[in-house]
Amino acid sequence: MVGLSEGEKHFIRGGIAQDLRADGRTKLQFRPVTVETGVIPQANGSARVRLGATEVIASVKAELGKPTVLHPDKGKVSIYVDCSPTAAPIFEGRGSEDLSAELSVALQRCLLGGKSGAGAAIDLSSLIVLEGKACWDLYIDGLVVSSDGNLLDALAAAIKVALSDTGIPKVNVSLNAETDGEPEVDVSDEEFLQFDTSSVPVIVTLTKVGKHYIVDATSEEESQMSSAVSVSVNRRGQICGLTKRGGAGLDPTVIFDMISVAKHVSQRFISLLDSEIAAAEAVMDE
Amino acid sequence: MEYVNPLTGFRVDGRRPNEMRQLKGEVGVVSRADGSALFEMGNTRVIAAVYGPREVQNRSQQVNSKEALVRCEYRMAEFSTGDRRRKPKGDRRSTEISLVIRQTMEASILTHLMPHSQIDIFVQVLQADGGTRSACINAATLALADAGIPMRDIVTSCSAGYLCSSPLLDLNYIEDSAGGPDVTVGILAKMDKVTLLQMDAKLPMDTFETVMELAIEGCKAIATYIREILLENTKQLEYRRG
Amino acid sequence: MRDLHLPLNQTQRVRLEAALHELQSLAPAAASAASVTVADNIPVNQEDNILKGHGTSDHDGEVVATLCGVVERVNKLVYVRTLRARYKPEVGDIIVGRVIEIAPKRWRLEINFSQDAVLMLSSMNLPDGIQRRRTAVDELNMRSIFEENDVVCAEVRGFQHDGSLHLQARSQKYGKLQRGQLLTVPAYLVKRRKQHFHHLEQYDVDLILGCNGFVWVGQHVLVRENTESKEDKQKLSDEVDTFTPIETRKHICRLANAVRVLSALGFTLTIELIIQTAEASLSSNVEINDMLGAEFYVQTAEREARRRADLLRKKNGAR
Numbered sequence: 045m046v047g048l049s050e051g052e053k054h055f056i057r058g059g060i061a062q063d064l065r066a067d068g069r070t071k072l073q074f075r076p077v078t079v080e081t082g083v084i085p086q087a088n089g090s091a092r093v094r095l096g097a098t099e100v101i102a103s104v105k106a107e108l109g110k111p112t113v114l115h116p117d118k119g120k121v122s123i124y125v126d127c128s129p130t131a132a133p134i135f136e137g138r139g140s141e142d143l144s145a146e147l148s149v150a151l152q153r154c155l156l157g158g159k160s161g162a163g164a165a166i167d168l169s170s171l172i173v174l175e176g177k178a179c180w181d182l183y184i185d186g187l188v189v190s191s192d193g194n195l196l197d198a199l200a201a202a203i204k205v206a207l208s209d210t211g212i213p214k215v216n217v218s219l220n221a222e223t224d225g226e227p228e229v230d231v232s233d234e235e236f237l238q239f240d241t242s243s244v245p246v247i248v249t250l251t252k253v254g255k256h257y258i259v260d261a262t263s264e265e266e267s268q269m270s271s272a273v274s275v276s277v278n279r280r281g282q283i284c285g286l287t288k289r290g291g292a293g294l295d296p297t298v299i300f301d302m303i304s305v306a307k308h309v310s311q312r313f314i315s316l317l318d319s320e321i322a323a324a325e326a327v328m329d330e
Numbered sequence: 331m332e333y334v335n336p337l338t339g340f341r342v343d344g345r346r347p348n349e350m351r352q353l354k355g356e357v358g359v360v361s362r363a364d365g366s367a368l369f370e371m372g373n374t375r376v377i378a379a380v381y382g383p384r385e386v387q388n389r390s391q392q393v394n395s396k397e398a399l400v401r402c403e404y405r406m407a408e409f410s411t412g413d414r415r416r417k418p419k420g421d422r423r424s425t426e427i428s429l430v431i432r433q434t435m436e437a438s439i440l441t442h443l444m445p446h447s448q449i450d451i452f453v454q455v456l457q458a459d460g461g462t463r464s465a466c467i468n469a470a471t472l473a474l475a476d477a478g479i480p481m482r483d484i485v486t487s488c489s490a491g492y493l494c495s496s497p498l499l500d501l502n503y504i505e506d507s508a509g510g511p512d513v514t515v516g517i518l519a520k521m522d523k524v525t526l527l528q529m530d531a532k533l534p535m536d537t538f539e540t541v542m543e544l545a546i547e548g549c550k551a552i553a554t555y556i557r558e559i560l561l562e563n564t565k566q567l568e569y570r571r572g
Numbered sequence: 573m574r575d576l577h578l579p580l581n582q583t584q585r586v587r588l589e590a591a592l593h594e595l596q597s598l599a600p601a602a603a604s605a606a607s608v609t610v611a612d613n614i615p616v617n618q619e620d621n622i623l624k625g626h627g628t629s630d631h632d633g634e635v636v637a638t639l640c641g642v643v644e645r646v647n648k649l650v651y652v653r654t655l656r657a658r659y660k661p662e663v664g665d666i667i668v669g670r671v672i673e674i675a676p677k678r679w680r681l682e683i684n685f686s687q688d689a690v691l692m693l694s695s696m697n698l699p700d701g702i703q704r705r706r707t708a709v710d711e712l713n714m715r716s717i718f719e720e721n722d723v724v725c726a727e728v729r730g731f732q733h734d735g736s737l738h739l740q741a742r743s744q745k746y747g748k749l750q751r752g753q754l755l756t757v758p759a760y761l762v763k764r765r766k767q768h769f770h771h772l773e774q775y776d777v778d779l780i781l782g783c784n785g786f787v788w789v790g791q792h793v794l795v796r797e798n799t800e801s802k803e804d805k806q807k808l809s810d811e812v813d814t815f816t817p818i819e820t821r822k823h824i825c826r827l828a829n830a831v832r833v834l835s836a837l838g839f840t841l842t843i844e845l846i847i848q849t850a851e852a853s854l855s856s857n858v859e860i861n862d863m864l865g866a867e868f869y870v871q872t873a874e875r876e877a878r879r880r881a882d883l884l885r886k887k888n889g890a891r
Contacts, residue, residue: 047721049670051750055790058815059825066753067832068825068860076865078579086373086457087409097361101456103409129403129452130360130379133387136403136452185408189377189454190360364658383658383686385672395734398686440629440638446734447686475610478657480627480638483611520611521631560609564640567655568607569599570592570838571761572880 048267056268060253065265072309074260077201079320081209089210089239093202095260097192102184102202104210108231109181111172119171119179121164123151125186125199132191143195147186150196151203154247154276154285155184165244165284166207174217193263196274200247201317207244208321211236241321245278245285246313248306252294257302259309273299275306279314283307333493333505342504343372350488350500350548351461355468355559357476365477369469372502373459378469380477382449392448397441399448402432404466406455412503427463430526434487434516435470437525440480449479460502461489463514467526468552475560483518484556487526488548490515490541492533497541499548513538515545519553578866591873598880606644608637608652616650626660627652659684659759659784661737665728666768668754668782669739671718677711679718681726681739684759684784689737691718691726696741723749723788725769725780745769751816752778752790753828757835759785763842770843775823781841789828791816822860826850829863833872849875 048056059065069075075096084090087103111118125147127140134140157164171180184206186199214237216230251261251269258265266272271290278284283303288294294302334341341347351372360366363379370376386392392399404427435451451473453466464487471485491501493510506512511533516526524546533541580588608614614635616622624630627639628651637643641654654660661667669681672688680688693706693714718724725746726739741747762781770779771792780788816824830849834841849872853863862868 047670049722049748049750050719051748051790052723052753054814055751055753055816059821061815062818062821064818064821064825064860066825066828067864068829068862070861073861076578084409084457086412086459090409099360101407103407105409124408126405126408128377128405128407128454129450130363130366130377130454132362133381133450133452136450183408187407187409187454187456190362192362365656385682385686385688444686446736475640476656478639478641478654481610482629482638484609520636557609557612560640561607564607564609564642564655565604566596567838568603568642569596571655571840572595572599572876 048264052264053268056265057254060256060258060265060268065258067262069260071256071258072305074313074316075262077316077320079201079205079317079324081205081321081324087206088212089206089208091202091205091209093198093205095194095198095201096262097190098194098198099188099190100195100198100202101187101189102199102206103187104203104206105183105185106180106210106212107183108173108178108215111176111179115168116176117172118168119181121156121166121168121171121182121184123155123184123186123203124148125151125188127188127191127195130190131188135188135191147188147195147199150247150274150285150287151186151199153287154200154245154274155203157284165278166239167243171212173215178215178217180212191263193261193266194249197247197249197260197313200245200276201313204241204244204246204317205321205324207239208241209324210239212239213237243278243280245276245282246310246317247274247276247285248310248313249274250302250306252290252292252298252302257305273302273306275303275310277307277310277314279311281307281311331508333508333510334496334498336494341498343502347496347498348544348547350551351502353552353555355472355556357472357559357563363473363477365473365475365479367469367472367476369465369472371461371465371468371500373457374461374465374502375455375457376462376465376469377454377456378466378473379452379454380449380470380473380479381452382477383444383447383479384449386446386448396445398439398444400432400436400439400441400451401448402428402435402451402453402470404428404431404453404455406458406462410455410458427466430463430528431466431470434467434485434526435474438471438481438483438485438518439474440482443480449474458503460504460506461500461514463528464488464500464516467516468556472556472559476563483520483523484553485516485525486519486549486552486556487514487516488545488552489513490545490548492537492541497537497544499544511538511541513541513545515542515549517546517549517553519550519557578869580866580870584866584870588870588873591870591877594877595873595880598877598884603642606642607640608643609640610637612637614643614650614652620648623649625649625651627654655760656758657760658686661685661728661731661784662764663728663730665764665783666725666780667728667739667784668723668725668749668780668786668788669784670754670786671720671722671724674714674718674720677706679714679724681724683737683782684756684786685737687734687736689728689739690732691724691739691741695729695739697744697747718748723754725749725782725788749778749780749788749790751793752788752824755787755789755828755831755835757785757787757831757841759783761785761835761838761841762787763840765842767843772823772827772847775827776820777823777827779827779843779846781843787831787841789824789831791820791824823850825860826853826863829853829860833863833869837869837873837876839876845876848879 276285
């Protein structure tokens with residue numbers, strides 16, 4: 045990212061303090077959001093989300109696998125993010141590794157729940173095919189195509205939309221006594237199960253600049269942050285995950301306030317995404 | 331497996347042997363880059379972004395300062411192939427393709443017009459269904475033209491193979507994995523010169539010539555399409571400008 | 573197209589198409605016919621000794637384009653005028669750049685060119701305003717004039733032997749730019765004119781259209797006799813009291829958004845057009861951030877189509 049001069053930084057800080065940011069937004073406004081589904085036809089589900097100049101693609105692929113010994117009644121989900129060098133020359137080679145790892149971990153924390161699988165956004169037991177023998181492994185991949193700040197929120201939104209676009213093929217299992225209990229799995233080409241994504245949360249990142257917090261920071265605004273709190277909230281207003289980034293320490297009351305602001309903003313964002321998802325589905329049905 | 335139906339002559343995806351897949355090209359898909367393009371050949375989908383010419387970032391990489399330094403990186407998205415690969419970047423195939431794309435484009439870029447500078451070409455594969463190398467070169471040509479970088483000629487690339495005793499144009503993944511020969515050709519379209527030629531597997535000489543001729547035909551058709559896109563784009567920019 | 577990728581509904585899409593179509597019909601047909609792509613033949617009369625200019629090359633005796641653009645013929649010179657490309661500098665251009673590096677006796681600036689530009693210490697006024705020889709102390713104090721990442725306005729003085737640019741910032745109006753925002757637009761949208769500095773008194777805003785595509789929109793700064801940079805620094809850190817007043821800030825944001833919308837649509841940036849667009853948003857009661865939305869985007873395209881149609885009518889009527 046290009047550095048900013050003291051004068052420009054001062055201008056940005058002033059704008060945030062006066063509730064009028066460089067592009068005219070108030071502190072709690074998102075940039076225009078564009079959502080498209082089915083952008084990767086080879087995947088089971090996919091979506092592209094644009095948040096201003098930030099553009100990310102998420103894809104969901106389902107493959108048959110074996111459940112772990114610890115959780116024989118649950119499927120598996122893995123999330124992996126990559127930042128394409130097309131977004132910025134510094135992402136070439138290994139330049140994007142740190143950022144990609146940070147984003148992947150933050151998304152995993154918000155969407156996958158605890159070690160026991162409790163609280164995961166996706167009901168892992170719905171991925172089971174045959175207990176102890178076969179389950180669906182979901183591979184969720186995110187790709188950052190263009191970067192202008194707020195990658196985490198965009199990726200979480202893209203994953204939510206991609207999951208709503210995902211169809212898991214119906215499976216017919218027959219236990220063949222001759223093959224020593226190994227099931228024969230017949231994957232249907234015709235019938236698909238759609239995911240219920242109503243409990244999938246979104247992430248709202250609040251960036252603290254001076255005494256104020258802003259939502260959906262551009263990369264210039266992010267360069268000014270003292271700290272950022274990313275809160276993952278679902279439609280029922282429950283907090284599903286929390287990440288704090290940035291060196292400056294925060295007073296606990298400030299954190300509580302940021303969480304409540306994030307909850308409030310997230311409801312709007314979730315409604316916006318849901319209407320975009322519905323619109324996309326309507327287009328597909330035509 | 332019947333790659334060419336003996337009765338109808340159709341291939342696995344319904345094409346004729348000398349028929350190319352559906353092409354789609356678009357410039358300006360990455361707004362922050364100096365030049366960018368999306369190129370699709372059937373289900374193979376690739377984005378190219380060009381940054382430059384700009385100041386050389388790492389002096390040690392510069393061999394000849396009287397010419398622009400051209401760098402290229404090829405990357406495949408995790409979701410681009412049917413089976414997920416754990417390390418899609420930095421592996422040998424990616425390194426080799428990065429080199430191939432760089433050398434092919436370098437042959438066309440008039441590097442002596444931009445001394446003391448570097449041009450970065452980044453190619454990102456979104457979907458791979460055979461012919462990714464060719465799609466990348468075609469996308470890179472569009473992106474370089476979009477960035478206003480002077481070139482001798484339009485570089486295009488296409489692949490062709492030989493299965494079931496017929497030369498087949500523009501192989502998809504299934505046909506590519508059939509074990510038959512795969513000839514990838516890159517040409518300077520107007521000058522009629524070959525800048526890239528790669529082949530694997532065996533072919534008798536005269537069959538090879540037929541397959542190569544077919545690939546060159548494919549390249550020329552792509553060049554015509556690319557030229558249309560660029561011309562239309564130029565006209566649009568001009569009339570909007572006012 | 574390189575749009576803002578906005579979600580347009582059906583009616584907006586239709587209106588946009590109609591506006592763009594009208595713009596197309598208003599454009600002189602000659603330009604469209606003279607458009608070329610890479611490796612296209614440029615028709616020339618072989619007998620005249622044609623000078624092959626920028627964007628052309630010789631191939632088998634034919635003149636061939638090496639860039640996408642429009643062919644221009646000036647007397648015996650034939651060249652290709654590019655559209656989207658890096659900045660093509662000319663001596664005397666007023667540009668805006670960002671300091672990348674401080675080197676002995678000079679600053680290196682990034683200016684959207686194939687190489688960074690150089691601003692020599694000797695081409696810059698000293699803080700105390702006295703014309704004297706630069707000493708070693710001055711060299712050590714270069715940071716007090718410009719630091720890394722500072723935004724600077726300067727003029728192109730000439731070319732160095734390796735093709736990079738030499739800049740000068742001797743006049744009072746050049747120098748460091750603070751209290752505002754820097755926008756990047758494609759260089760071809762900024763036409764070379766007599767004036768690039770615009771002090772918009774009605775808004776108390778300075779708008780500088782750099783020929784290299786860097787546009788500065790900021791609070792108006794009084795041109796002082798002594799540039800007291802130390803005082804500046806202190807002022808900036810006093811924060812709340814020194815923030816740009818909200819009214820001025822609103823104007824700055826409106827003008828900046830006007831520049832963003834116009835450059836996304838690909839319209840040439842002139843100060844009149846920028847002001848018109850900002851005024852139109854005010855009179856239509858469009859919120860500042862909605863200027864970057866779909867509706868204003870389409871309205872701006874329609875407005876421009878009408879403006880150009882009117883201009884053409886006046887021109888034809890005047891004959």
